[in-house]
Amino acid sequence: MSKPAESPAPDNEKFDPTEFLxxxxxxxxxxxxxxxxxxxxxSVAVVLMVVLSATAIYLVDNLFxxxxxxxxx
Numbered sequence: 001m002s003k004p005a006e007s008p009a010p011d012n013e014k015f016d017p018t019e020f021l022x023x024x025x026x027x028x029x030x031x032x033x034x035x036x037x038x039x040x041x042x043s044v045a046v047v048l049m050v051v052l053s054a055t056a057i058y059l060v061d062n063l064f065x066x067x068x069x070x071x072x073x
Contacts, residue, residue, distance in 0.1 A: 034042070
């Protein structure tokens, strides 16, 4: 079995909110943010896939409903 992960800070070290915020800001500065065009195109792709998936589920549901009505009439 693998070893359990060790805690990053000893138990006797207290939580410092300013250090946490400083570290958070440092990590956010490393993020590569998408351009406006990339954000728009990827958002459109996600919405399109959601609509296509919902339509497919709706059609399959209607098919199963029709089959159930034929079987149990």
